[in-house]
Amino acid sequence: MSRVAAETVEQVRSLGDRYKYGFVTDIESEQAPKGLNEDIVRFISAIKDEPEWLLEWRLEAFRHWQTMTEPNWAKLGIPMIDYQDAYYYSAPKQKEGPKSLDEVDPELLATYDKLGIPLREQEMLAGVAVDAVFDSVSVATTFKAKLEEHGVIFCPISEAVQNHPDLVRKYLGSVVPYTDNFFATLNSAVFTDGSFVFVPKGVRCPMELSTYFRINAANTGQFERTLIIAEDSSYVSYLEGCTAPMRDEHQLHAAVVELVALDDAEIKYSTVQNWYPGDENGVGGIFNFVTKRGACIGARSKISWTQVETGSAITWKYPSCMLHGADSVGEFYSIAITNNYQQADTGTKMVHMGPRSRSRVISKGISAGRASNAYRGLVKMLPGATSARNYTQCDSLLIGSKCGAHTFPYIESQNRSARVEHEATTSKIDDDQLFYCRQRGIGEEEAVALIVNGFCREVLQQLPMEFAVEAQKLVGISLEGSVG
Amino acid sequence: MTLGVDSYREAFESIRASLPGERDAAFDAFAAKGFPTNRVEAWKYTSLRPLARQRFRPAEPDMEAAVPLLGDGPRIVLVNGFLREDLTTVPVGRWAGPNGRADAEEEPLVALNAAMAGDGYVLTIGDAWEKPIEIVHATAPGRTGPVAQSRNRIVVGPGGEAHVVERHVGLGSGAYFVNGVTGIEVAAGGRLRHTKLQEEGADAHHLWFMPARLGPDAVLESTVFTFGARLSRNQIEADILGEGAELSLKGAYAVAGRQLADHTSRIEHRAAGATSRQVYKGAIGGQARGVFQGHIIVAEGAQKTDGHQLNRALLLSGRAEIDAKPVLEIYADDVQCSHGATAGDIDGDALFYLRTRGIPADTARGLLVRAFLSEISEELPEDALRRAVEERIDAFLEAGA
Numbered sequence: 001m002s003r004v005a006a007e008t009v010e011q012v013r014s015l016g017d018r019y020k021y022g023f024v025t026d027i028e029s030e031q032a033p034k035g036l037n038e039d040i041v042r043f044i045s046a047i048k049d050e051p052e053w054l055l056e057w058r059l060e061a062f063r064h065w066q067t068m069t070e071p072n073w074a075k076l077g078i079p080m081i082d083y084q085d086a087y088y089y090s091a092p093k094q095k096e097g098p099k100s101l102d103e104v105d106p107e108l109l110a111t112y113d114k115l116g117i118p119l120r121e122q123e124m125l126a127g128v129a130v131d132a133v134f135d136s137v138s139v140a141t142t143f144k145a146k147l148e149e150h151g152v153i154f155c156p157i158s159e160a161v162q163n164h165p166d167l168v169r170k171y172l173g174s175v176v177p178y179t180d181n182f183f184a185t186l187n188s189a190v191f192t193d194g195s196f197v198f199v200p201k202g203v204r205c206p207m208e209l210s211t212y213f214r215i216n217a218a219n220t221g222q223f224e225r226t227l228i229i230a231e232d233s234s235y236v237s238y239l240e241g242c243t244a245p246m247r248d249e250h251q252l253h254a255a256v257v258e259l260v261a262l263d264d265a266e267i268k269y270s271t272v273q274n275w276y277p278g279d280e281n282g283v284g285g286i287f288n289f290v291t292k293r294g295a296c297i298g299a300r301s302k303i304s305w306t307q308v309e310t311g312s313a314i315t316w317k318y319p320s321c322m323l324h325g326a327d328s329v330g331e332f333y334s335i336a337i338t339n340n341y342q343q344a345d346t347g348t349k350m351v352h353m354g355p356r357s358r359s360r361v362i363s364k365g366i367s368a369g370r371a372s373n374a375y376r377g378l379v380k381m382l383p384g385a386t387s388a389r390n391y392t393q394c395d396s397l398l399i400g401s402k403c404g405a406h407t408f409p410y411i412e413s414q415n416r417s418a419r420v421e422h423e424a425t426t427s428k429i430d431d432d433q434l435f436y437c438r439q440r441g442i443g444e445e446e447a448v449a450l451i452v453n454g455f456c457r458e459v460l461q462q463l464p465m466e467f468a469v470e471a472q473k474l475v476g477i478s479l480e481g482s483v484g
Numbered sequence: 485m486t487l488g489v490d491s492y493r494e495a496f497e498s499i500r501a502s503l504p505g506e507r508d509a510a511f512d513a514f515a516a517k518g519f520p521t522n523r524v525e526a527w528k529y530t531s532l533r534p535l536a537r538q539r540f541r542p543a544e545p546d547m548e549a550a551v552p553l554l555g556d557g558p559r560i561v562l563v564n565g566f567l568r569e570d571l572t573t574v575p576v577g578r579w580a581g582p583n584g585r586a587d588a589e590e591e592p593l594v595a596l597n598a599a600m601a602g603d604g605y606v607l608t609i610g611d612a613w614e615k616p617i618e619i620v621h622a623t624a625p626g627r628t629g630p631v632a633q634s635r636n637r638i639v640v641g642p643g644g645e646a647h648v649v650e651r652h653v654g655l656g657s658g659a660y661f662v663n664g665v666t667g668i669e670v671a672a673g674g675r676l677r678h679t680k681l682q683e684e685g686a687d688a689h690h691l692w693f694m695p696a697r698l699g700p701d702a703v704l705e706s707t708v709f710t711f712g713a714r715l716s717r718n719q720i721e722a723d724i725l726g727e728g729a730e731l732s733l734k735g736a737y738a739v740a741g742r743q744l745a746d747h748t749s750r751i752e753h754r755a756a757g758a759t760s761r762q763v764y765k766g767a768i769g770g771q772a773r774g775v776f777q778g779h780i781i782v783a784e785g786a787q788k789t790d791g792h793q794l795n796r797a798l799l800l801s802g803r804a805e806i807d808a809k810p811v812l813e814i815y816a817d818d819v820q821c822s823h824g825a826t827a828g829d830i831d832g833d834a835l836f837y838l839r840t841r842g843i844p845a846d847t848a849r850g851l852l853v854r855a856f857l858s859e860i861s862e863e864l865p866e867d868a869l870r871r872a873v874e875e876r877i878d879a880f881l882e883a884g885a
């Protein structure tokens with residue numbers, strides 16, 4: 001048994017409780033009135049003291065959104081969402097922005113401790129800068145000084161709007177226009193905060209950047225907007241992870257992430273998503289409708305998406321790469337685990353425009369209980385994609401006879417010299433492997449976690465170290481109760 | 485607004501009195517949806533808009549036309565969708581129209597066929613046939629483009645075994661539209677090999693729908709070769725209803741110019757322990773397009789299903805295009821399912837290898853395309869049939885695709 005697998009078993013054993021992040025922090029929230037209309041959009045923009053052009057952009061998005069209908073093509077059963085029955089702005093009450101951790105509400109800090117994000121500890125040990133988003137407002141940012149030294153801008157997007165308006169104006173909506181899709185358009189109108197990263201020419205970001213998103217306060221939709229720009233020959237690795245409190249009412253989350261990579265730049269974007277999936281009867285849980293897209297604009301640029309999706313009642317998410325640049329590279333590594341009544345429809349789009357652009361898609365879907373797990377992907381070779389190359393592999397694993405695993409790949413090639421290869425398999429956990437583990441005294445549930453971790457190995461390996469450990473734990477936790 | 489309904493309503497009204505059976509319900513089912521547009525997921529890649537705008541008159545029986553035959557074995561001949569008894573040597577039944585119930589077909593074009601089809605054979609295979617049965621669907625374009633619609637059925641009983649070869653040919657040049665159905669039922673233990681050779685005229689539109697049902701331990705091997713027609717779609721929907729059934733669907737196509745060849749299949753495993761295999765290979769030249777949509781569904785309870793699918797396309801010109809959508813939809817856990825798809829030009833290394841041996845580039849390309857398609861054609865048991873396919877491939881290569 002490999003060392004990594006042994007660790008996993010250890011971790012799975014140590015995590016007895018089902019969902020250890022199910023708690024609610026009691027902090028008085030500053031909320032906008034319920035509902036969605038132009039006034040709310042103006043309210044959000046005003047409270048953030050935004051420039052006129054951004055308000056106009058939001059309003060245009062909102063007007064466009066009113067003409068749109070929810071997409072229904074995904075293999076998801078989505079209950080009716082009443083967009084008027086939600087709060088679109090809620091911020092932890094605070095008089096002024098905190099200058100250091102000492103000024104942060106101790107209750108918030110305690111919440112992060114429970115989540116396993118020890119800010120101070122990380123500051124000293126891990127060398128990871130954390131921009132923690134609590135509900136909609138960024139609460140604390142660390143390591144700023146060090147990043148500034150290198151010229152890296154890493155701050156809440158609301159702050160970037162104030163301090164770097166030209167950059168935001170140039171790139172916001174350049175990859176995901178406000179007309180893109182129902183949820184992205186909604187986000188454009190009402191986004192409250194998120195992260196902004198700018199890595200200047202030739203700079204290799206000195207540390208992994210990480211943001212923890214957390215949904216709090218009942219009936220609050222969260223609409224993050226993340227924008228990452230990597231200038232020529234720069235490199236940045238960005239980690240995103242999330243957990244949410246246990247609730248019985250569905251919560252909507254519609255984020256937009258835009259990545260821009262210029263000549264020779266590389267962006268690595270990793271996600272561990274562990275939002276509340278609902279209970280074993282399918283009650284509650286987060287609705288996660290996310291638009292993530294990266295543009296490899298420059299020659300030889302590279303964007304790599306890695307995701308571990310274990311949470312949410314419904315996941316609708318297709319991190320994509322628009323490969324404009326010659327010799328640009330797009331990658332997508334994904335693990336999606338659904339259990340009980342969870343539903344996931346996730347995958348990627350690789351659109352090849354530049355000559356010799358390359359893409360690689362590795363997707364692992366695991367479905368247990370009564371869950372539905374679908375991979376949906378597009379690989380498109382446009383006439384300009386001379387000698388472009390794609391390789392796609394999607395594997396699905398089924399645990400139990402009541403779940404479903406589906407694969408919906410779309411392959412479109414308009415260039416003879418482009419090569420596209422696609423493979424997909426669906427099977428169940430191998431009885432022999434299970435027997436082998438059981439024979440050595442490993443309990444069935446642990447054995448399943450072990451085998452599934454092995455199945456996902458190719459993707460787990462892509463994660464930065466500290467997340468790989470957490471992700472392995474999640475794989476085990478997410479499948480608890482799926483066997484026996 | 486529904487596409488193409490008005491002109492077909494006119495055509496339908498003009499012949500309704502002469503058609504056997506109750507037709508209105510079927511026509512209403514068509515009229516409710518009209519020709520599918522690209523917004524319908526199953527027709528995302530194949531546009532019927534130009535076809536729907538064209539006006540065709542309902543085809544009429546032609547008792548004079550000479551029909552080219554492959555062999556002198558048992559045969560069934562239809563011209564313009566009507567059985568030619570004088571040329572048919574096999575005892576067959578005739579389709580008598582929709583059976584009273586509203587044929588609320590999901591596919592509007594199948595409903596249109598149910599509304600307007602004037603004839604069709606019913607071939608029952610009760611025991612083993614030694615020689616292949618040749619079925620020719622010929623269409624004469626005439627001066628005004630006809631729409632030929634026939635509705636056919638092949639029923640293989642327990643112990644029945646046969647090879648049926650369905651050929652689709654155009655008699656002379658000109659535009660016409662063929663919208664046909666061949667339903668296949670293979671009962672417990674029956675075996676059917678079905679080969680389709682589509683050689684319609686250059687200006688033809690060919691839409692053919694093949695619903696199939698397999699009983700326990702039934703074996704169906706269906707292979708399609710697509711060469712003709714401006715636009716064609718071969719759509720198979722197979723329901724595997726019996727345990728231990730074996731289904732094999734294969735296809736080879738070679739298209740050029742502005743042709744579009746669409747191969748769509750949907751296999752639903754509704755019984756345990758059955759296997760399905762699909763292999764589709766296409767060579768696409770000129771500005772032609774290939775479309776492949778393969779869908780395997782494994783229903784809840786269909787354990788021990790073994791389903792595999794492969795689609796490979798060669799793009800032989802800078803303006804050729806392939807669109808593929810191989811879907812797996814699985815609701816049972818104890819299964820082995822996979823699909824694979826590739827698209828690209830001829831392998832550069834293989835070409836180089838041949839050229840180092842002094843074989844000119846054009847010849848080498850031809851050899852490689854032939855080799856690529858022969859995986860499907862070499863399995864044909866009859867020499868005459870295999871030769872006919874190979875000749876079409878040669879003609880395709882000589883035309884400089």
